[in-house]
Amino acid sequence: MVINSVIKNVQAENLYKHVLETEGIRHPLETLEKLEETAQYLLTLFENIGLVTREHFFEVEGFNYSFRNIEGLLDFDKEQELIICAHYDTIAECLGANDNSSALAVMLEAARLLAKQEQHDYNIRFIGFCLEEENPSRVLKEQELGKKFGILDENNRFATLRAQKIMEEHFDLRAEVFSDDKTLSESWDIATKQLRPKLSDQELQYFLALQEIYGQDTAISWIGNSITLGSYAYVQALPQDKQQISGVFNLESVGYASNQYNSQTFPDWVDLSMFPSNKLNSDLLIGNFIGVFSDSNSYHIAKLFCDQCNLEVIDLPHLLWHYPSSFDKIAYEMPDMLRSDHAPFWKINVPAIMICDTLDFRYPYYHTKADTIDKLNFDFMTKVCQATIASVMAFSKID
Template sequence: MNRPPEAAGKGRALPAVSRDRIERHLKYLEGVRHPVAAPAALERACSYIGDTLRALGYAVDLHGFADGGREYHNVVATRLGTRLPDKRVLVLAHFDTVAGSPGADDNASGVALLLELATLFSQWRPEKTLQFVGVNLEENSEEGPSGTGLRGSRALAGFAALQGWEMEGVLVLESVAFAGGSVRQGAPPGLPLQVPDTGDFLAVIANQLSQGLAMRFALAVESFDIPLPVVPLVVPGNGELIPDTRRSDHAPFWDAGYPAIMLTDTTNFRNPHYHQRSDTFDTLNLGFAVRVCEATAGFLLGLVCGEAEAPR
């Protein structure tokens, strides 16, 4: 059938995703990364993300924010657009964990894919500005002043609004490596659609403002013939009626009026290791993570590159 050019990537070949690089990032990051239980490991993860992105040629800045009387940082890597530099596309993944979990799926998997995508796009010239962001303090924390989580992304969304950033889309990678044909799938109460019983799909969570991004992602998967089941979910408003759809770094961008989608394996609705000491590398499905990375790369090609596709 005829497909929209943006879905098909205008005839481009999909960049080759490296399973080995994803595995190396995951193994380096695995371990408790928490502001109280493991602050040194949290800082090492921050440094690792920044160093990796700098080595790829990105301009890297640390976006600081205060929490509980201390300063923390988001890592923001930027490749300016060649034709439309004022229009931005952000790819986010949080790098902290809860106090008792090594966080392989939640969320070393998201960070590993973010770094692999940054590697792929270091060889492309985007028409729009592309930013890869490692986000700090996403997890809920009893030690924090509010205990609500999402502190790094809330600070970044507020900064973006104050600066008047023109956002074409925000893509959040949240736990993207637990899946399989024998995995049982659950769903939050009040969900307005029937989800499959088997946890072998990627969920794409959008609000009404972001519905177009979710549909473009699904079209990219189809157009590049990626064997990845995708279940889009568009929630009314900013997800207030289904709080489980707001449990990651896309929510502050929804609240600030920016289009944003979350890619997720649905965490505790399929993964028995969620926020447990057993959330380790050996529980993950790297083949699934690679397919998610391929799908995300195809989606980003259509969103940021336009006709400016020649490698650097």
């Protein structure tokens, strides 16, 4: 098979090199230089393997800077295209080896090998998205308010243990009361009122000010306002006829696997019996599988990816999490499914899947300084890369 002859050339050493080169805080407020260095790394590698490159610039309201999504196009002069994407930013103080250098590495290695093929039925576009994690304008305002009201110190750490506990309690209350018949503003209001008896005047003013920043979002509008800003800007700039995009493979944190029992968790509202037909080498509570997430428009892509995981040469345990609903319904019922750059594509009904190790439902170092290269499983990442390449080739019926 042609697919087998290609995927056997995936090099774990290349994956390691890409993570090593990009690991580090890549945040617009903390380390803008490293963020731009990573963008340039993607651009240079795309150029070196012969892709047609483009920088898609976008701006964030209230923040005086032009950010960029980095594109590399494998152009076969076709009308239809497939997208393979991964974000390259991190949150503040997170070294981002898994989130999301692991996915960048898989995307870059897939690009290297797919670029060597002489023919595909689709153009293939590789995109490194910026600002998946946070809205820097909002984060900056939150930091300024935190210092003003004594919640944060000059290094943006909680100034007191009490401040940390109050913030955690407020967050938990907001999550508890949020439902499909309440806006985020109402959730903020209810949480603040419930905590009011124990809040100081400074703390109360802080929460009221935060509500002005975040409370106007809805379960739908937080996509593109609070997270996934780069991919949302990209989607908004697409031509009105988006039918040229046949499918999106969004790679999100694909580097951590564990064979320990209870290493895998799920949201409280998930019924594990909804996963009867997935290939797992062990119990659902053992986190050694890759998650594949799809909506009502993208089951065929998810199924295709899972079929490649089943190839004898790959043999990658996987869990297909298919929710046959629209973006709006998912936003209210399963918001955790929207936490990456596939979400803006779902919003405009473009078929897209998220390929993910399930983030903080498995990875104990999620969004911490301990998210470092030594935590990653490069054999696991190799299989994810192989399955991604095989899926793109199978889409093009190259077997």
